[in-house]
Amino acid sequence: MKLVIGIVRPERSNQVLESLYRAEVRGFSISRVQGHGGELDRVETYRGTTVKMGLSEKVRFEVAVSDDFVDTTVEALCEGARTGEVGDGKIFVLPLERAVRIRTGDTDHGAVTPVGK
């Protein structure tokens, strides 16, 4: 079991969702985050105060999957999120110790497998 974290451009999040669905990855959560990853700073001016915006809006996908689903998930994230420009984001894969489906008490593999599989 792994936790796949993908941090992507907000404007690509719909494509990412689409490619996750297409890869039959059905369970995930997202959150809005801000981050910095080497892209150019945006310069903004508010009534004479000029600032460099060092953080960009990103969307963070968290997907818990069984081991055979890791590659599919990573590929789906890449495919949906890539534009080729700096700032497309990162994917991190972390080992996952335990997972529980609250409704049924299923644990681990059962908990990260979509219902009906």
Add this chain to the structure above:
Amino acid sequence: MSVLAGLPAAAVAGVDTGDTAWMLVATALVLMMTPALGLFYAGLVRSKNTLNTFMMCVAAIAVATVTWAAVGYSIAFDGDGSIVGGFGNAFLSGVDFAPREGTTIPELVFFAFQATFCIITVALISGAVVERMRFGSFLVFAGLWSVLVYAVLAHWAFGGGWLQAGGTLDFAGGVPVEMGSGFSALAAALVVGARKDYGRQALLPHNAVYVLLGAGLLWFGWFGFNGGSGFSTGDPSVLAFTNTLLCPACTLVVWFALDLFRGRKVTAIGAATAIVVGCVAITPAGGYVSPGWAMLLGALAALPSYAVIVWRTRTGVDETLDVLAAHGTAGLFGILFIGFFAEVAWNGASDGLLYGNAAQLGDQALAALAAPVYAFFATYVLLRAIGAVMPLRASDREEAQGMDVVQHGEEAYVTGEGAILVVPEDGGPVGVPVADPG
């Protein structure tokens, strides 16, 4: 009277103080409609385009006021040429305290009141091109459109041009404002093209409260728009004022019913749209139809606009904020409605078909044909010409990033986290960063 008699500034002969007082207020009310429209439009777009959308309305105030003072007013209101007016009032020449011919208010007030109409009409068209048109190109378009399209249509309907001379009744701008903006918006959407994500992603309004508040302020301002279009405090103004309450309320009720029928729920954005549709429908008819018929107009006007919205969203035409449905369609409907239900007993001018004057319907139908055709084709050609000289729209990448940051270097909802103050190079005083929480 004895108190006032000692005052130095005696009114110019022919000017009525009561009428002038009301028209000063009405002018301010109509000017407020443009920022209100900005709020309405800003709520309907995605959050990354909030400022750009609002700024297009602010830009209309800037650009259209200048072009109106320079030549627009003159083309619309100088002389009674058939197609366009003259240049006698260019750069405000001869526009002073003397009453405007046919009214009891100083021409200066008349000029300012009409300027606010030109402004909001330019702002309305922006609804067709938000979220992708470059701001600079919009400024150029706004300036040229206000003269080449708005001023011409205003002359036809208000300034003694061929429509008005031929007997077309248009109380407050069904021809230049509503059909002018609606059908120009359609042309603008076709020339500029759809947003890159249109039809592929759900592009949703980001703040429905802005939309409702904007619609409410528009309605408030519309009392000046319609109520001021009699240029006096006389009967036509009073009638139009009250009709501006009655008609949109009926549109709201019918819109609720349509929403319930189609989706089983009454929607807030639908209600905001209905307010605008109702106000638009009564705009041409305000001073010409009885209060009872105004209520019927409001109820019926909901139907075609609702249908156009449902139809438009299923096409590839990204006329983003439905200017055609809300303004073009409802304006056209209101213009035609006059042809049936105008009543001399109420307006002192002309009867419609229902009261035995079929010719009026013909005059109205002519306007309902001519205004859309001119607005659509003139705008189409104008935008194509501008497009040949400069790019009309932002690149796909800029569109993805959002027009606020790309076009204005600002964001509507700054968090301030990660903002680093840029110290001026000459070592001058350092301001407080917007990021500084303390």
